[in-house]
Each structure stands twice: as C-alpha cells, then as structure tokens.
Amino acid sequence: MSILELADNAATANFGSLPASRWYANGIDPDDFTGPYAVQRLKRDLFIPELGTPGFALRRTDSVYAIGSCFARGIENTLVANGFDVKSVADEFDHFELSGPQVTGRGFMNKYTTHSIRAEIEWALDPSTPFPADGLIDNGDGTWADPAANPTLKWVDHATTIERRETISSVVRRLTDCRLVVITLGLVEVWRDTHTGMYLNITPTPAMMRAHPGRYRFEVSGFTENRANVEAIWELLARTGCEDQQIVVTVSPVPLMATFSDRDIVVANTYSKSLLRTVAEDWSHAHDNVHYFPSYEIVTNSNRGLAWMPDGRHVRGELVGHIMQTFLRHYLDG
Numbered sequence: 001m002s003i004l005e006l007a008d009n010a011a012t013a014n015f016g017s018l019p020a021s022r023w024y025a026n027g028i029d030p031d032d033f034t035g036p037y038a039v040q041r042l043k044r045d046l047f048i049p050e051l052g053t054p055g056f057a058l059r060r061t062d063s064v065y066a067i068g069s070c071f072a073r074g075i076e077n078t079l080v081a082n083g084f085d086v087k088s089v090a091d092e093f094d095h096f097e098l099s100g101p102q103v104t105g106r107g108f109m110n111k112y113t114t115h116s117i118r119a120e121i122e123w124a125l126d127p128s129t130p131f132p133a134d135g136l137i138d139n140g141d142g143t144w145a146d147p148a149a150n151p152t153l154k155w156v157d158h159a160t161t162i163e164r165r166e167t168i169s170s171v172v173r174r175l176t177d178c179r180l181v182v183i184t185l186g187l188v189e190v191w192r193d194t195h196t197g198m199y200l201n202i203t204p205t206p207a208m209m210r211a212h213p214g215r216y217r218f219e220v221s222g223f224t225e226n227r228a229n230v231e232a233i234w235e236l237l238a239r240t241g242c243e244d245q246q247i248v249v250t251v252s253p254v255p256l257m258a259t260f261s262d263r264d265i266v267v268a269n270t271y272s273k274s275l276l277r278t279v280a281e282d283w284s285h286a287h288d289n290v291h292y293f294p295s296y297e298i299v300t301n302s303n304r305g306l307a308w309m310p311d312g313r314h315v316r317g318e319l320v321g322h323i324m325q326t327f328l329r330h331y332l333d334g
Contacts, residue, residue, distance in 0.1 A: 001284040008142075020050030034194070046322050047301035055291045056246045057333035058180060063087050065175035067120070068184030069112050071252035071295070073183055074315065078324035087174035092167050096153045107152040109168065112186040115199035115221070119148065121233055124172035125240050131169075134197035136161055137208055144207065147193070147200040164171035178241050183233070185276040186252045188221045189260060189268070203260075218260045220271075226279045234287060247290045248331075249280045251297035254313055293330075294322045 006014070015021055019036035028035060041047065042074035064079055065088045066072040072088075077085050086100050093108045111117045122129040136158070137145040143155035146165055153164070191200040195215050204216040230249070238247060249272060259268035277296060284292040299307050299315055307319050 003282055016050075018050065018195065026237060037239065042301055045303040045306055046319070047298050048326060049294050049297055050301060051294075051326075051330045055288070058246075058328075058331040059331060059333050060084070062179040064180045064182065065178040066180075066182040066184070067109075067111060067117055067172070067175065069186030069252040069254060070107065070110050071124040071186070071250070071254055071315065071320075072182065072318040073107060073110070074317070074320040075184065075250075075324065077317075078321055079328070082328065087178050088171065090167075092169045093153060093164070095140055096156070096164070098152060098154070108150050108164075108169065110150040110152075112150075112191050112273060113130045113188065113199065113201070113221070114185060114226045114233075114276075115186075115190055116148065116201040117183065118229040118233050119199065120168065120172055121175070121236060125176065125236055131165060132193075132198050134196050135193070135198050136165075137212075139207060140211060145205070147204070147208070148198065148201050149201060151202055175237075177242055179242060179244060180246050180248065181237065181241075182248045182250065183230075184250045184252050185226075185230075185280060186254065187256060188226065188272045188275050189256065190219050190221050190241075192217045192219055220261055220268075221275075223278060226275065227282060231286075232276075232282045234283070234290065244326050245289065247287075247289060248293050248295050248327075251276045251280055251296040253307075253315060257313065293327060298323050298326065 020038070020041075022036075023038040024030070025037060028037055030039045031041050031043060060083065063085045066076045066079075066086065067088060076086050076089050080089060088109070090109060096108075111120055123131045131148070135146075135148060137147060138158075139145055139155055142157060144158045144161040145151075145155055146161055149164070149168065155161070156164075187213070191202075191204055192198070193200060193215060194217055195212070200216070209216060234247070236274070239249070253273075255269040256265060256272060259265050261268050263271070274294065280292050284290045299319060302319060302322075307315060309316055
C-alpha cells in the first residue's frame, strides 16, 4: 500500500514549486553552497532541510514529554533552555548512586527500541498490561537488576528496585497531560526474556546469562513488529492523552555501539536506522497528529567534524542546539 498518492497535476506541481525537490541540474555550480539543489546545500557545514508546512503549531505554554534513546535527553535540555515545561525531565533519580562517571540519573529513563518504549508506556497507562512479576533479576549478591531500565544507576536491593520501577511509571504517566510527545527511535537489535516474554532495554549481563542459561534470546527485529509497536503507542495515547495531543517522531542519529549480529557494525547500523526511518515515515502518513522531524538527516548530512564528538557516536551539543532551533522555527507559533 502506498503511503502517499497524488493526482498527476498535484505531483507535477510539487516538482515545479519546491526548490528542494531536485538533487542536481545541468549547468549549475555544484560548489555554490548558497544554491537550492541538494548537491549545493550539502556543502554547507550545517544541513538545513526544507520542511514544508508544519502539521501543527506549538505554543510556549504547551507541556512537552520526550521519550526514547539518549538523544531524547539532548532534546529535553534544549527545550528546557528555551523555557518549555518538559514533563519528562525527572529529578526523582538524582539521589541514587550512579553506576559510572559518564552517566546521569535522567539517563535511567532512556529507551532504545520501539519494544521498550511501547512496554514502558503500556505498564504506566494500561492496567491490563502490568510489569511482569518475574521481570526483575536477582543478581545473587543482595542486589537486583531491572533489565527494562537503562543501567545508569547502581543495582540496589529488591525493595528499592521496585520503588524505582514504580517511579518510572509515575514519570511516564505525565505524558498524558502533554500536548506534545517527542518519540526518538534508536535501535532494532533487541534481547528477549523467554521466561517473561519481555524485551530488555539492556544487553543481559554475563552474570544474568550464567545464572539463567538459555533464558535470553537475541533478535534483529523487522519492519512489521516495529511498525506494530508504534501503532500500539498511538492507540494507547489516543485513549489516554490530552485533547489535541501531537506526536513528533524522530530517529536518533546515534549509531549502534556494537552489534551481536554477523554484520559489520556499519552495515548493521545502516539497516537499523533505515528501518526505523521507514517506520517513522509510514507512521507519520497514517495519522494527522504524527509528524516526522528529520533530526537524523540534519546530523548525518552536516560536517562530521561539527556534528560528532570524538567517539563518532554522540552528537555535539552545538548541533543538537541547531536541530532544536530548526525545530522551533518550524513548529513554534509566533
């Protein structure tokens, strides 16, 4: 089924009227970075896509919730700096001990796959879908692991782990009151707990695999299940979200750290991002209140030296700021 179908005159009107509809034309100077053709625009240090007409207008008074990969935390920071009420900025985990020097308490909320995002929202908003009773894992040393969370906090005792899990759900419930929900899709490689059926938000630790041999299965997910996950999210938010709730979906540019498949990491990452980009496009065409924003394209088509930290994975704060200023110019009402 097509995601877009136009009459011949409408299609040719697009081709004739949109400056950004062409990659190249005979006779142009490819090195003229001020030109409208893609080959010219891609010579600029910071890529700025042509975004067309916004699907909604964001108001300064609107509350915002961001959920997804670590890139969602960068989005939060910029929105807060611009005066928005960002409900997903949770300080509830700040008093817990961090697992390392390069992480934050807020990173505990990172969700890297559509499976994890869907599950976390369902556990928070759908009473018929509780967190699995056997979902927490005994580490055997008095501490417990929550494999549905991001391990930025040290493992703690069972009671505190349950408290953290309940706090996560209480924070996620805030998204029902937010007019804008920003969902950042990250990865398609997943680990599944065959005992509970739960998809993990982490790679099982060596201790977990030793204690429970055969319990965890690695999967490279496909289009159908990822598309079904985001559709389930839409259906749940349609029932529980506030009036005129809008969803902006993005694909995180942050690549896989490593792959458990038999592919080169670059090849595996290209598959991951391409699939999620396709899911996002299909989803945004299916619903009037779902909008795709090309943060992935902005990063990957900008000057690499300006875009990436030395690890080649994390996006420099300046470029995140550029992305969000582009976002605000496009969506902000006035």
